[in-house]
Amino acid sequence: MKRSLGTLLILLGIGYHSSAQKEEYLSKVQTLDSTIETLYAVISGEAGEKRDWELFRYLFTADAKLLPSRANEEGKIGYRAMTPDGYIETSGNWLETNGFFEKEIYRVTETYGSLTHIFSTYESYRSESDEKPFTRGINSMQLMNDGERWWVLNIYWLGETEDNKIPEKYLPK
Template sequence: MIWLVAVAVLFAPAADGAAAQSRSTLVYGANGKPHAHPNLDRPPLPPLRTEATDQAAIDALIGKVYAAISGPAGPRDWDAFRKLFVPEARLVPVGAKGPLVLDIQGYIDRAGPAMAKEGFYESEIARRMERYGNIAHVFSTYESRHAPNEKPFARGINSIQLVFTTSGWRVLHIVWQGETPTLPIPAGYLTAPGKR
């Protein structure tokens, strides 16, 4: 009788669809033959991270940040912009009167109307980066233009802090300061993009 109960439990249908799907999940062995996954209750392992893949992901993320705010006069895709950051991110312009600390929506409210009225293109011209484990810091030197091929009207440095999350690399903070006649960008921050 105990044996019959055990068999009945073994072949009983799953309590819900998700459980049923997990129990029927197959993987393929080295011989190419399917078999039941040995750890059905564990989430799949994340993709293997290497220094090269982390570097590529950070490069892509920084590129997306610049691309998200650049373009002709008109609205930006602010939903896509938000996805580049952790929700608690801060964007902080630093001027003569000190820092202005903005959350993501605060930055959108401040910069969005100007971008809607006039073209704005910001591009990275140099980079200095350091990374340790799940944190990275990038000094990204930028130029700003109103049209792609015109002379820049401003340049400065974005200090970008990045963190690795369950969704991959994301921006934690961007703090930036524009160049002024009395505060020129040092030559060491004008080298080609890349790690130093």
């Protein structure tokens, strides 16, 4: 009987921790700004720094997609569709091993009802102390507010290249 009681206490402790953590996470998705700030912050960190992948997953709807896009060797534009878990599987270890910071430098937001579309211009760094980014691009994000919180539905992104510079209208003034 003592073993069962001990197991129950452990499970209750885990449940309490998860509930408290969910409350903390909920505070990060109450505004559009806090949701976007959390998205950039959760993937960013110095080399060797673990990311909070549970928080990352919490930002997205169950069927959300992440869609990196780029030109192949022939110059044809394509994309790859991933779930948040797919992103973690393909990029998580690299981000934590090499260090990566993505910083929003400009944003254009359009909202209609519960639907919001954001063009978020970013710069990427290997370390927060880097003075110059190693790349830039635009994240096209679709978000929804269900009346209780913000959800990320999709992120489709394209990095800047020599042949495809970011238009001035998507850069800081």
